[in-house]
Amino acid sequence: MKQIENRADVYKLVSEFYTVIRANPVLGPIFNHHILDDQWPAHIDKLTDFWVTNLFGEICFKGNPSQAHLKVDNHLNHNMEQHHFEIWLNLWFETIDNWFDGALAQRAKDAATRMATGQYLFVLKSRQQINT
Template sequence: MARIEMKDIRDRKDVFSLVSEFYKTIRKDEMLGPIFNRHIEEQQWPLHLEKLTDFWVTALFGTPCFKGNPGKAHKNVDRNLNYNMSQIHFGKWLQLWFSTIDALFEGEIAQRAKGAARKMATNQYLTIWKNKPEKSRC
């Protein structure tokens, strides 16, 4: 069986492809799907995917196109989940992000996407942890 030639992430189109495939997987995931599907209505997904693509284009290529506050969004989600968002959720998110990258891309930018995701997941978790009521921190 011939191996499919993989390519690196090169442009916004590739980033949109990655983001779209990733969130298709997220929305079906047993742990993360209910969270995302509860907080983002069906008709909001196309705009949300564009915003997430902006985020990753900015993160991967340094092109300043993202406008938003991911920390605020994650704090709101955690509050809506009664402060039950944990490291397990972020770990699952990373696992799915890495497997989606590995299925679609290889190369320097693909690796950069993994490194940026590790940093982002850590920072977002710390942001929500600091926002949790004292009794919810564990």
């Protein structure tokens, strides 16, 4: 096992993770609907930027994950549920544990836990605002 030390390590983590996600019977169809085959390389680069920003504090990510999650929830007829985030999080943890250890690996797990919780709550709140 090695520690996450640089952008190349983050790219490896993100690439391996989304290979697993795309093959997952629950999450794969969702992700593959929104990100076409030819779009995956750019998406992996963008998500690498996201995690480099979160792990190293190097500001390189530009995007709005909350809006992306709302778009997915709309596509799922507002049926995105906590179990979707739990599956995502468990696969993230498994991928990290397969490749990395150390302080930044733990930071990636902790950050993902906070983000998954925050994104799910954001989706729920947005639904409530639509229904009122």
